[in-house]
Amino acid sequence: MPESDPRAVTKLPFWVDVAQRAEAAGFDGLFLGDVLTLQAGADKHLSDAMDPIVIMSALAAVTSRIGLIATASTSFDHPFHLARRFACLDHISGGRAGWNIVTSSNALEARNFGLDAMPDHAERYARAADAVDACLALWDSWDADAKIADQQSGQYLDPAKIRRVDHQGPYVRTAGPLNVPRPPKGRPVLAQAGSSEAGRAFAAARADIVFTVQSGLAEAQAFYRDMKARAVQAGRNPSELCIMPGIVPIAAATKDEAEARLAELNSFAVLDHLIAKGSEFLATDLSKLDLDAPLPRGLIDQAGNQASQSRVAVLVGIAEREKLTVRQLLARLASGRGHLLAVGTGAEIADVMEEWLDAGAADGFNVMCPVLPGDIQRFADYVMPVLRERGLTPS
Amino acid sequence: MPESDPRAVTKLPFWVDVAQRAEAAGFDGLFLGDVLTLQAGADKHLSDAMDPIVIMSALAAVTSRIGLIATASTSFDHPFHLARRFACLDHISGGRAGWNIVTSSNALEARNFGLDAMPDHAERYARAADAVDACLALWDSWDADAKIADQQSGQYLDPAKIRRVDHQGPYVRTAGPLNVPRPPKGRPVLAQAGSSEAGRAFAAARADIVFTVQSGLAEAQAFYRDMKARAVQAGRNPSELCIMPGIVPIAAATKDEAEARLAELNSFAVLDHLIAKGSEFLATDLSKLDLDAPLPRGLIDQAGNQASQSRVAVLVGIAEREKLTVRQLLARLASGRGHLLAVGTGAEIADVMEEWLDAGAADGFNVMCPVLPGDIQRFADYVMPVLRERGLTPS
Numbered sequence: 001m002p003e004s005d006p007r008a009v010t011k012l013p014f015w016v017d018v019a020q021r022a023e024a025a026g027f028d029g030l031f032l033g034d035v036l037t038l039q040a041g042a043d044k045h046l047s048d049a050m051d052p053i054v055i056m057s058a059l060a061a062v063t064s065r066i067g068l069i070a071t072a073s074t075s076f077d078h079p080f081h082l083a084r085r086f087a088c089l090d091h092i093s094g095g096r097a098g099w100n101i102v103t104s105s106n107a108l109e110a111r112n113f114g115l116d117a118m119p120d121h122a123e124r125y126a127r128a129a130d131a132v133d134a135c136l137a138l139w140d141s142w143d144a145d146a147k148i149a150d151q152q153s154g155q156y157l158d159p160a161k162i163r164r165v166d167h168q169g170p171y172v173r174t175a176g177p178l179n180v181p182r183p184p185k186g187r188p189v190l191a192q193a194g195s196s197e198a199g200r201a202f203a204a205a206r207a208d209i210v211f212t213v214q215s216g217l218a219e220a221q222a223f224y225r226d227m228k229a230r231a232v233q234a235g236r237n238p239s240e241l242c243i244m245p246g247i248v249p250i251a252a253a254t255k256d257e258a259e260a261r262l263a264e265l266n267s268f269a270v271l272d273h274l275i276a277k278g279s280e281f282l283a284t285d286l287s288k289l290d291l292d293a294p295l296p297r298g299l300i301d302q303a304g305n306q307a308s309q310s311r312v313a314v315l316v317g318i319a320e321r322e323k324l325t326v327r328q329l330l331a332r333l334a335s336g337r338g339h340l341l342a343v344g345t346g347a348e349i350a351d352v353m354e355e356w357l358d359a360g361a362a363d364g365f366n367v368m369c370p371v372l373p374g375d376i377q378r379f380a381d382y383v384m385p386v387l388r389e390r391g392l393t394p395s
Numbered sequence: 396m397p398e399s400d401p402r403a404v405t406k407l408p409f410w411v412d413v414a415q416r417a418e419a420a421g422f423d424g425l426f427l428g429d430v431l432t433l434q435a436g437a438d439k440h441l442s443d444a445m446d447p448i449v450i451m452s453a454l455a456a457v458t459s460r461i462g463l464i465a466t467a468s469t470s471f472d473h474p475f476h477l478a479r480r481f482a483c484l485d486h487i488s489g490g491r492a493g494w495n496i497v498t499s500s501n502a503l504e505a506r507n508f509g510l511d512a513m514p515d516h517a518e519r520y521a522r523a524a525d526a527v528d529a530c531l532a533l534w535d536s537w538d539a540d541a542k543i544a545d546q547q548s549g550q551y552l553d554p555a556k557i558r559r560v561d562h563q564g565p566y567v568r569t570a571g572p573l574n575v576p577r578p579p580k581g582r583p584v585l586a587q588a589g590s591s592e593a594g595r596a597f598a599a600a601r602a603d604i605v606f607t608v609q610s611g612l613a614e615a616q617a618f619y620r621d622m623k624a625r626a627v628q629a630g631r632n633p634s635e636l637c638i639m640p641g642i643v644p645i646a647a648a649t650k651d652e653a654e655a656r657l658a659e660l661n662s663f664a665v666l667d668h669l670i671a672k673g674s675e676f677l678a679t680d681l682s683k684l685d686l687d688a689p690l691p692r693g694l695i696d697q698a699g700n701q702a703s704q705s706r707v708a709v710l711v712g713i714a715e716r717e718k719l720t721v722r723q724l725l726a727r728l729a730s731g732r733g734h735l736l737a738v739g740t741g742a743e744i745a746d747v748m749e750e751w752l753d754a755g756a757a758d759g760f761n762v763m764c765p766v767l768p769g770d771i772q773r774f775a776d777y778v779m780p781v782l783r784e785r786g787l788t789p790s
């Protein structure tokens with residue numbers, strides 16, 4: 001977009017601007033995704049990705065209230081490192097750290113870490129569960145008052161309040177204890193976006209926040225009900241599990257202006273890149289299809305191990321519900337990758353959010369701004385005041 | 396010490412204060428060591444250790460000139476992660492990142508990462524060489540002008556300027572390329588502190604900075620000559636390898652005040668902890684010895700795989716040169732762990748530094764302040780003006 005700096009991603013002032021605008025606007029948290037490779041079609045789109053823990057650590061120093069949710073994969077990092085890094089981020093931010101737990105599914109990621117391919121889906125989740133359990137044990141290896149730091153006696157720690165963990169899981173071993181004190185909040189907030197059977201079970205048992213791609217209200221309600229029921233089955237209070245669908249806001253002073261902005265955004269989409277991205281998401285080669293015909297049937301069953309089955313289901317759902325051609329579906333992918341798209345005035349976008357909150361489809365939203373930092377500011381200017389007026393923002 | 400906050404280590408304002416004072420004083424860099432476990436006697440001394448990459452990333456946001464040298468071990472982290480994190484730190488700091496490469500030697504560290512013991516010394520260095528070579532290839536996988544970011548054409552990267560690395564070493568495989576652009580300086584500054592035969596060979600071939608424990612001028616000169624000769628043998632310009640012994644400055648307005656401060660510092664040393672630390676460094680159980688007798692002979696030969704042979708040699712050297720009892724050696728260990736101890740006025744400390752610089756024993760110093768941030772300020776107030784007057788600080 002003309003307004004955006006195409007070289008911003010490696011520059012700290014860009015990230016500081018994003019974080020400070022989001023904090024000033026009243027967002028609860030900032031979420032930074034991650035992928036451990038250049039992806040297909042990297043030369044055609046913003047494809048370099050800064051390490052989230054580096055960015056979030058820097059942002060901890062220049063923000064004071066906003067949550068800092070960094071993505072990290074359990075597939076290539078030892079839980080001792082993961083637990084320690086997130087504990088440190090929680091310390092330096094005064095309890096604002098969050099971890100978006102992912103398992104990585106891209107074969108290019110595997111190859112960067114010396115594997116020929118990713119382990120299969122079930123094994124990735126089994127390792128993730130093992131790794132997170134090890135992290136939980138490590139975070140719990142210090143009592144909150146284990147540090148005495150008594151200058152008179154010279155006693156620094158109370159050994160009775162620090163424990164080895166001796167975690168011996170199927171994938172992970174660690175002796176512990178951690179070498180940093182218990183994090184301010186006890187542990188970072190845990191976010192997860194699994195949508196498969198294994199992913200849902202994992203999130204229902206362990207996550208505080210579930211990110212999810214939903215674009216139809218009925219499907220979102222069904223997902224919401226399913227996740228809350230799983231939380232109850234896992235012995236948890238369902239209100240502890242916060243369901244946060246993504247929403248892509250295109251906010252402007254009038255509906256027409258918002259529609260024009262959406263059209264402008266879509267005009268910058270690169271068809272080749274969309275075909276590559278869509279092919280990856282749907283695990284099917286879209287370049288071989290007639291772009292002006294409807295999406296062929298049977299794509300859900302074809303999606304194999306490496307694809308996200310839920311992403312396939314969402315895209316196929318949108319195409320069928322809205323009777324889209326392949327080309328039209330690709331445009332939808334451009335503007336939000338299948339997430340709920342809300343185009344309009346602040347009140348119109350707030351209406352959609354309120355409807356989903358009231359209908360039991362969401363506890364909150366992952367607001368996915370297409371252009372940074374501009375769309376954070378637009379959300380702050382147009383949507384936040386309405387949400388605040390309606391009592392829909394946290395106090 | 397009464398002046399220090401014994402709870403400072405987990406608090407960001409403490410680190411910001413340290414970094415900003417060091418930057419204002421004119422230090423070239425800030426160096427943060429690391430160990431991946433609580434160590435023996437953890438309850439008696441400041442033993443929790445924040446992840447250096449988290450701290451240095453935060454400090455990148457609140458400093459503008461000082462180098463940020465973070466320690467990371469090659470034994471437990473994949474080079475793709477290491478290369479990426481240090482590249483990101485280099486980006487957000489505008490080219491100020493440094494990596495102190497360590498191999499980890501403590502069995503407790505091994506157990507936190509699921510091993511029963513550390514691999515032996517030779518294997519650790521073989522892995523370190525493989526890992527650093529993989530990192531060098533990854534940093535080199537993008538040309539400096541690979542990012543086009545052309546808003547008109549939509550072209551983001553020039554694929555001809557980004558290469559796979561396909562590193563296949565004895566320990567490490569990675570396909571690459573890295574998913575972040577070439578770091579501003581091409582790569583982070585590489586620091587290393589190996590003193591064994593393998594460690595020296597490693598540093599001479601790859602490091603920009605060598606940290607070293609030296610307390611006698613003659614030994615320091617011999618080390619300096621040896622390292623420069625190795626650099627030449629490795630085909631490098633010896634001035635590219637910067638030898639930086641540690642120096643522990645106890646600076647005050649008068650010599651007497653400085654001596655009194657050293658005595659005060661030593662009075663806070665905890666004997667039990669010193670015995671544990673000394674036993675670890677010397678790989679011998681000091682609690683079984685007569686503390687008021689001289690150090691027994693033969694300790695160098697006893698030191699096995701897990702101990703640092705050079706550290707043993709330094710401590711034994713101090714004890715023999717200064718004819719110290721075990722108890723007196725432990726006091727020396729308390730005030731600087733065997734590094735060069737310089738007690739006096741700014742001019743007296745500058746004299747020692749100048750002597751070492753002139754005598755071909757050092758290219759610079761790793762200034763190891765006993766109390767933070769107080770001794771940075773004392774060094775800034777007493778020593779820096781003298782060094783500056785003598786033209787011994789970088790312009």
Ligand SMILES: Cc1cc2nc3c(=O)[nH]c(=O)nc-3n(C[C@H](O)[C@H](O)[C@H](O)COP(=O)(O)O)c2cc1C
Nearest residue numbers: 033034071102104193194195196199211212213308
């Ligand atoms: C909002 C959202 C953000 C996600 N962020 C990441 C990410 O940053 N990195 C990643 O590897 N996967 C990410 N994913 C993928 C999920 O972790 C997960 O793999 C995907 O939703 C498919 O679910 P499944 O793994 O249970 O099949 C994200 C998914 C969603 C919905």
Ligand SMILES: Cc1cc2nc3c(=O)[nH]c(=O)nc-3n(C[C@H](O)[C@H](O)[C@H](O)COP(=O)(O)O)c2cc1C
Nearest residue numbers: 428429466497499588589590591594606607608703
């Ligand atoms: C000034 C200095 C700082 C060091 N910092 C660390 C550190 O932070 N973490 C670590 O594991 N080892 C550290 N070491 C140990 C060295 O990396 C190295 O293992 C040691 O000097 C022994 O050399 P060798 O490994 O060649 O036997 C340090 C050594 C020195 C002299």
